[in-house]
Amino acid sequence: xxxxxxxxxxxxxxxxxxxxxxxxxxxxxxxxxxxxxxxxxxxxxxxxxxxxxxxxxxxxxxxxxxxxxxxxxxxxxxxxxxxxxxxxxxxxxxxxxxxxxxxxxxxxxxxxxxxxxxxxxxxxxxxxxxxxxxxxxxxxxxxxxxxxxxxxxxxxxxxxxxxxxxxxxxxxxxxxxxxxxxxxxxxxxxxxxxxxxxxxxxxxxxxxxxxxxxxxxxxxxxxxxxxxxxxxxxxxxxxxxxxxxxxxxxxxxxxxxxxxxxxxxxxxxxxxxxxxxxxxxxxxxxxxxxxxxxxxxxxxxxxxxxxxxxxxxxxxxxxxxxxxxxxxxxxxxxxxxxxxxxxxxxxxxxxxxxxxxxxxxxxxxxxxxxxxxxxxxxxxxxxxxxxxxxxxxxxxxxxxxxxxxxxxxxxxxxxxxxxxxxxxxxxxxxxxxxxxxxxxxxxxxxxxxxxxxxxxxxxxxxxxxxxxxxxxxxxxxxxxxxxxxxxxxxxxxxxxxxxxxxxxxxxxxx
Amino acid sequence: xxxxxxxxxxxxxxxxxxxxxxxxxxxxxxxxxxxxxxxxxxxxxxxxxxxxxxxxxxxxxxxxxxxxxxxxxxxxxxxxxxxxxxxxxxxxxxxxxxxxxxxxxxxxxxxxxxxxxxxxxxxxxxxxxxxxxxxxxxxxxxxxxxxxxxxxxxxxxxxxxxxxxxxxxxxxxxxxxxxxxxxxxxxxxxxxxxxxxxxxxxxxxxxxxxxxxxxxxxxxxxxxxxxxxxxxxxxxxxxxxxxxxxxxxxxxxxxxxxxxxxxxxxxxxxxxxxxxxxxxxxxxxxxxxxxxxxxxxxxxxxxxxxxxxxxxxxxxxxxxxxxxxxxxxxxxxxxxxxxxxxxxxxxxxxxxxxxxxxxxxxxxxxxxxxxxxxxxxxx
Numbered sequence: 001x002x003x004x005x006x007x008x009x010x011x012x013x014x015x016x017x018x019x020x021x022x023x024x025x026x027x028x029x030x031x032x033x034x035x036x037x038x039x040x041x042x043x044x045x046x047x048x049x050x051x052x053x054x055x056x057x058x059x060x061x062x063x064x065x066x067x068x069x070x071x072x073x074x075x076x077x078x079x080x081x082x083x084x085x086x087x088x089x090x091x092x093x094x095x096x097x098x099x100x101x102x103x104x105x106x107x108x109x110x111x112x113x114x115x116x117x118x119x120x121x122x123x124x125x126x127x128x129x130x131x132x133x134x135x136x137x138x139x140x141x142x143x144x145x146x147x148x149x150x151x152x153x154x155x156x157x158x159x160x161x162x163x164x165x166x167x168x169x170x171x172x173x174x175x176x177x178x179x180x181x182x183x184x185x186x187x188x189x190x191x192x193x194x195x196x197x198x199x200x201x202x203x204x205x206x207x208x209x210x211x212x213x214x215x216x217x218x219x220x221x222x223x224x225x226x227x228x229x230x231x232x233x234x235x236x237x238x239x240x241x242x243x244x245x246x247x248x249x250x251x252x253x254x255x256x257x258x259x260x261x262x263x264x265x266x267x268x269x270x271x272x273x274x275x276x277x278x279x280x281x282x283x284x285x286x287x288x289x290x291x292x293x294x295x296x297x298x299x300x301x302x303x304x305x306x307x308x309x310x311x312x313x314x315x316x317x318x319x320x321x322x323x324x325x326x327x328x329x330x331x332x333x334x335x336x337x338x339x340x341x342x343x344x345x346x347x348x349x350x351x352x353x354x355x356x357x358x359x360x361x362x363x364x365x366x367x368x369x370x371x372x373x374x375x376x377x378x379x380x381x382x383x384x385x386x387x388x389x390x391x392x393x394x395x396x397x398x399x400x401x402x403x404x405x406x407x408x409x410x411x412x413x414x415x416x417x418x419x420x421x422x423x424x425x426x427x428x429x430x431x432x433x434x435x436x437x438x439x440x441x442x443x444x445x446x447x448x449x450x451x452x453x454x455x456x457x458x459x460x461x462x463x464x465x466x467x468x469x470x471x472x473x474x475x476x477x478x479x480x481x482x483x484x485x486x487x488x489x490x491x492x493x494x495x496x497x498x499x500x501x502x503x504x505x506x507x508x509x510x
Numbered sequence: 511x512x513x514x515x516x517x518x519x520x521x522x523x524x525x526x527x528x529x530x531x532x533x534x535x536x537x538x539x540x541x542x543x544x545x546x547x548x549x550x551x552x553x554x555x556x557x558x559x560x561x562x563x564x565x566x567x568x569x570x571x572x573x574x575x576x577x578x579x580x581x582x583x584x585x586x587x588x589x590x591x592x593x594x595x596x597x598x599x600x601x602x603x604x605x606x607x608x609x610x611x612x613x614x615x616x617x618x619x620x621x622x623x624x625x626x627x628x629x630x631x632x633x634x635x636x637x638x639x640x641x642x643x644x645x646x647x648x649x650x651x652x653x654x655x656x657x658x659x660x661x662x663x664x665x666x667x668x669x670x671x672x673x674x675x676x677x678x679x680x681x682x683x684x685x686x687x688x689x690x691x692x693x694x695x696x697x698x699x700x701x702x703x704x705x706x707x708x709x710x711x712x713x714x715x716x717x718x719x720x721x722x723x724x725x726x727x728x729x730x731x732x733x734x735x736x737x738x739x740x741x742x743x744x745x746x747x748x749x750x751x752x753x754x755x756x757x758x759x760x761x762x763x764x765x766x767x768x769x770x771x772x773x774x775x776x777x778x779x780x781x782x783x784x785x786x787x788x789x790x791x792x793x794x795x796x797x798x799x800x801x802x803x804x805x806x807x808x809x810x811x812x813x814x815x816x817x818x819x820x821x822x823x824x825x826x827x828x829x830x831x832x833x834x835x836x837x838x839x840x841x842x843x844x845x846x847x848x849x850x851x852x853x854x855x856x857x858x859x860x861x862x863x864x865x866x867x868x869x870x871x872x873x874x875x876x877x878x879x880x881x882x883x884x885x886x887x888x889x
Contacts, residue, residue, distance in 0.1 A: 307754055331757025340755070348755045351748045358741070363756040365741055374737050 004066065005030040005162050005193040006051065006082075011060035013046055020046040022217045024060070028162075028210075033184060033194045035204040035225070038214035039237055039437040044197050047214070048164050052084045053077040064162075083160025085151040087167040087435075093140040097133050097150050098122065101157050118157070125156050129183050141269065143294025145176040152183070162193045167435070169203060172463065175292050175501055181207045199237075199437060201230045202466070213237055238438055246445040249453070251473040254283035256316070257457030258338070258426045263313030263324065265299045265481075273299040275481035277313075281426065281457040286448065288472030289461040292500050296481035297461045298343055301430045304459075305340040306330040307348075318425055334363055339419035341412075343430030343461070349415040352404040356394075357385035359403050360418050388417035393443070409440030416444060420451060427451055428459040433467060445471060465493055465500075518864075518871055524810065528856060530863050532822075535855035539848040546839050553833060553840065560832025561825035565709025567832070569701050569716035573786065575817075575824030576716075579723040580778030581802025582809055582816040583730050584637075584771045589811050590734050591767035592747035597644060597659025598775035599799025600666030601637040605776030607670065608632030609783050610678050610688050610790035617695035625695045629784060630722070630777060637776020638769040640666060645768030649761040655768070663799075674792060687791035697785045715786035723781075723820075726774060727813035733770070743767050775799060807857035819856075826852060 004027050011024040020043045028034045038044045049055045051062065053071040062069050064080045071077050077084070091100050098115055101122060106114040122135055131149045139147060148168060155163055165184075169177040184194055184207060196208060204211050205225060212222040213236040221236050258281040265274035274296040281287045291297050302308035303324055304315055310324040317336045322328065330340070342348040350359050361370050361381055370381050385399035392413045394406070403411060412433070419427060432448065433441045448471060452458050462468050468475055469489060477485045477499040485499040518527075540550035561571045581598045588595035595601075612632045616625045644658035674686040683689075697717040705711055734740040746753040746763045753760065782794050801823055808822070809815030830845035855862070 305755075306757075329757055330755055334757060342755060344751075347749050348751045351745055351752050353748045354744070361741075362745065362752065365738055365756065371738060374739065375732075376736055376738060376741060378736070 003030045004028065005064070006195075007061075007063040007066075008047070008051070009061040009063070011047065011050060011062075012058045013043075013050060013055060014058055019217050021050070021057070024219050026212060026219060026222070028193060028195060030065075030193050031188060031191050032209040033188055033196060033207055035196045035198060035208035035211040036214060037197075037199060037201065037204055037211060037233060037237055039199065039439065042214040042237070043217040044214050045166060048084070048166060048195070048197060051077070052082060052164060078158050078160070081159060081161035082164065083155025083158060083162070084164045085148065085155060085166065085168060089144075089147050089151055091139045091147060091150060094138060096136050096138055097142075097153075098135040100139060100150055101135075101154050103154075105158055121157060122153060125153055129156070129186050130179070131183060141267075145172050145293050148172070148180070160192070162195065163187065164195045164197070166197045167199070168196065169198065169200060172293065175497060177203070201233050204233065205230060215239060234438060246442070246449060246470050248449045251285045251452065253285040253473070254455060256280045257283045257318060258428075258459065259316035260300075260304060261314050261316065261321075263300065263303060263315075264311040265296070265303045265308060265313075266311050267299065272311075273481050274303065274310075277478075277481070277483055279476055279483060281459050283425075283457050284452055284455045285473040286452050286458040286460055286471050288468035288475045289459070289478055290465060290468045290475055290496055290500060291461075291463070291478035293463050295478045295500075297463075297478055298430070300478075301340070301343065301428060301461055303328075304428060305338065305342070306333045307342075330363070331366065334422075334424075337425035339422055339424035339427045341415050341419050341427070341429040341432065343434070345411055345415050350403050350411060352402070354403055355400050356389070356403055356406070356414060357382045357399040359414055360385040360388055360399070362418065364418070364422060388414075388421055391421075392417040392447075407437070408435040409437045412436050412444065413440065416447060420447065424456065426457045426459070428461075430461045431464075432460060432462060433464065465496060469493070469496075518868060522867065522871065524812075524815065527860075527864060527867060528808065528815075530867070531856045531860060532852065534863070535852045538855070539851045542844070542847055542851075543840065546844065548837050548839050553837060556833050556836045557829035558825075559829075560836075561829035565701075565704045565707075565711040566714055567828055568704055568709065569711050569714030570828040570831075571821065571824040572700075572720055573714060573716040573781070573824070574827040575820040576720045576723045576781045576785070577778045577798045578801055578805045578820035578823050579727060579817055580774055580781070581799050582805030582820055583723075583726055583802075583813065584774035584778070584799075585802045585806035586809070586811040586813070586816060587730060587734070587743075587774060588767055588771035589806060590740070590747050591743040591763060592750070593645075593648070593764065593767060593771070594656050595641065595659055595768065595771045595775070596656055596803065597641060597662050597772070597799075598778070598802045599795055599797065600659070600663035601640045601772045601775035602778045602795045602799050603663075603670055603793075604640045604666040605633035605636040605779040606783060606790045606794060607673050607678075608636035608776070609779055610673075613691045613695035613784065613790075614678070614688060617692040620694050622694055622696060622698065626697065626718075626780075626784070629695070629780060633776040633779050634773035635776070637772040637774070637779075639772070641768040641772025641775070642765065645765045645772075648768075649764040667793075671792065674790070678790060685791075688789045691784065691788040695784055696788050697780070717781065717785035719777075719781045719785050722777065724817065726777065727817050730774070731813045739766065775802070778802075804853040804857045807860065808853075822852070823849070 006028040008024055008026040011021050013021040024047060036044050046055065050057050053073045053076050056072065062071060069080055092103065098118055102114050102118045107117050108114045119135060126132055131153055133146050133149050168180060172180060188194060198204060208225045210222060211225050211228065211233065213220050213233060215237060261278050263274055263277045264272065267273050277300060289297055299308060303310040306328040307330055309328065312325055314321045314323050317338055322333065346352060351362065370377055382399050389397045389399060394410050394413045432444055436444065448458060460471055472489055475487045475489065475491060475496065476483050477496060479500060479502040487496060536554065543550040543553045561567050581602065584598045585595055609629050609632055612629045613625060616628060640662060644655055644662055647653040647658050648655045678688045679686055680689045697719055700716050700718055700720060701711045701714055734744065742758045742763055745756060746758055750760065778798060779795065783790050787794065805816055805819045805823055809819040826849050830848065833840055834842050834845055
């Protein structure tokens with residue numbers, strides 16, 4: 001007999017004039033995986049925040065295990081057996097895994113005892129669910145995939161029976177995501193209930209039992225996963241038909257625009273993250289770098305763009321070599337026509353506290369177009385920003401609005417507009433559509449292909465294999481800091497997956 | 511998770527909230543006054559009357575405010591670059607050395623309007639130099655600026671004792687201070703401006719460096735929001751990673767911001783020395799550098815806010831002195847408690863009432879209130 005783990009009845013929540021949730025009814029059956037999909041701002045995060053006690057609903061009722069529950073804080077939620085894995089991890093970066101797991105759930109006044117107790121419990125959980133993490137590793141030194149496992153362990157350690165995962169695969173690769181899904185299935189078999197918030201319809205299809213679609217604060221549909229299609233879900237989400245795969249013509253590759261030579265990068269601990277990597281990107285082609293997160297892609301991007309100092313290596317930009325080992329300056333590379341859309345737009349690509357127009361000159365603030373002597377030419381900057389807003393359909397169309405108030409997709413468009421409109425010869429893009437909604441993904445992909453068709457060299461690093469396959473003219477696969485293979489866009493997912501996992505597979509190559 | 515509070519209109523953000531904070535500070539201070547057996551309403555009346563009631567009081571209030579504007583601006587400039595300069599006290603104190611040397615050398619040969627620019631340069635240079643060393647250590651060695659600037663306050667204090675006793679004081683004098691400056695190093699008073707409005711002033715040290723302070727407030731605004739340098743400072747202040755990405759040199763921006771901050775702190779020494787005492791004495795800064803932190807916080811790091819906050823603190827200083835005089839039960843230390851409460855509520859607990867005010871605004875007039883985008887963190 002299917003029993004409801006959670007029932008939400010008539011939930012309403014407004015923030016000022018915005019009704020983030022309207023009359024939401026939702027029933028989540030115990031021991032199932034329930035997906036919730038919807039675009040940015042559809043209200044799914046708000047709904048889950050109400051369930052987890054971050055916010056209180058204005059009206060409505062929550063029942064957990066059939067009993068009406070009053071959830072006023074995350075502590076109440078945890079007491080009811082609800083655990084949450086956030087998209088932006090809630091971890092203390094300079095603590096170890098173990099310390100993070102027990103944080104707030106210390107079993108003893110003395111830390112040493114708590115840690116000893118937690119260690120054995122953690123080892124049991126790790127074994128049971130295949131969640132291997134070194135308990136003594138420092139969080140900031142772990143790749144995101146492992147950091148996420150720590151988040152899951154944290155919830156399990158607190159005895160979670162119902163696990164809410166907010167965009168869990170946003171930062172993972174197919175392999176890591178598959179591993180996560182195995183873990184989730186295992187959890188389900190043991191009777192745990194899982195709520196999965198995502199915008200990736202493929203994952204919904206792959207793993208959920210039931211799926212609910214939200215749009216503009218309302219619950220528009222709940223379907224059994226086996227009885228729906230990706231197309232139907234996408235249409236329900238957006239409210240119109242969407243193109244799921246970009247259309248593009250053949251690449252007409254020209255001369256080499258960007259040549260990376262013998263690049264080696266070490267991280268702060270002296271571990272080699274990029275190991276003697278060389279490759280070319282030609283004018284008029286998109287080269288995609290596929291790989292599991294944490295295999296050196298981030299470090300490579302940072303080195304090529306001059307943010308991180310390399311141990312050895314250089315880039316050839318338009319035939320001129322630039323050494324990356326010395327004090328390589330991002331400004332100098334930018335002057336030579338290398339534009340960079342960084343992976344982390346929140347901390348690197350944008351200053352969230354700035355007005356939109358201020359961000360639209362970040363990195364190009366030395367350009368005489370934006371200056372009058374030592375002074376900023378405010379009118380020129382704002383006019384320029386308004387142009388980009390129109391051209392890239394950035395919403396809301398207000399160049400004086402604080403950047404933090406734009407949605408993820410629009411923030412990404414701000415960065416893309418800034419970098420693309422400088423008319424660079426080479427564009428390197430890290431995670432072009434991370435945390436971006438379906439409508440904006442379509443737009444961003446079209447723009448990248450338009451850049452290619454203008455004869456620019458485009459380098460895309462993404463952990464979304466679908467994205468790499470649909471955008472790239474050539475695919476390079478990175479594993480353990482090396483490029484382990486090159487494939488055309490027709491390569492199958494399985495073939496790339498094996499390369500990404502570091503398996504030398506002859507048949508795959510043939 | 512972004513806070514889902516409604517955004518306030520600017521007038522409420524910059525006007526209403528500080529007024530509420532201030533009102534609460536005064537209510538709590540009122541209880542303290544009640545506790546020592548005095549009438550809080552009369553005390554408040556004495557305080558305000560003492561600060562603004564007569565021309566004399568206004569002049570003193572603005573005299574104190576002058577110093578606080580400089581020190582507040584100093585803190586704000588560094589803060590916009592993400593640096594917490596606690597060394598304003600020392601930077602201002604050591605600037606007295608430069609001022610002393612310039613004034614002693616030129617007061618007999620130059621008129622004040624030539625000595626003053628030289629003294630401004632000397633004060634700014636000494637302050638900037640005193641900030642340069644901690645800045646360099648932060649930029650190159652990663653030594654935390656809060657620690658080093660505090661330590662430099664102590665070093666400045668010792669250096670000044672050494673300089674005053676060693677060579678600045680006239681030979682044979684027992685007092686650790688310079689001789690009185692001649693007219694060539696005395697700043698003209700501005701008391702006549704207040705007298706224009708019909709008030710009477712017996713004697714008050716309100717002087718022309720107030721105008722310099724206002725000019726600096728304007729220049730700081732231009733620097734922070736209208737220049738490339740200010741843009742780079744703000745970028746670094748918000749995100750050092752974004753600054754690196756934008757090609758901004760960390761070393762350069764830290765050093766420049768701290769030197770500007772130090773120069774502003776140095777300039778606060780002009781007011782008490784050339785404007786008031788006409789000498790450089792031991793401990794003439796007397797805590798104004800630290801008050802600058804509260805002034806900058808209360809002024810929301812904006813020059814206009816800083817000028818207003820500086821006047822408020824000037825009022826507390828002047829009115830407080832009157833209060834201690836008028837009500838013997840309220841000692842000088844009580845005044846410090848009241849000032850502390852203002853700092854507590856207006857500076858440290860600045861955001862305490864914000865959520866309530868925001869909730870109120872959101873429920874009153876949802877239309878007029880801009881809403882922070884409800885960012886679904888997913889999708």
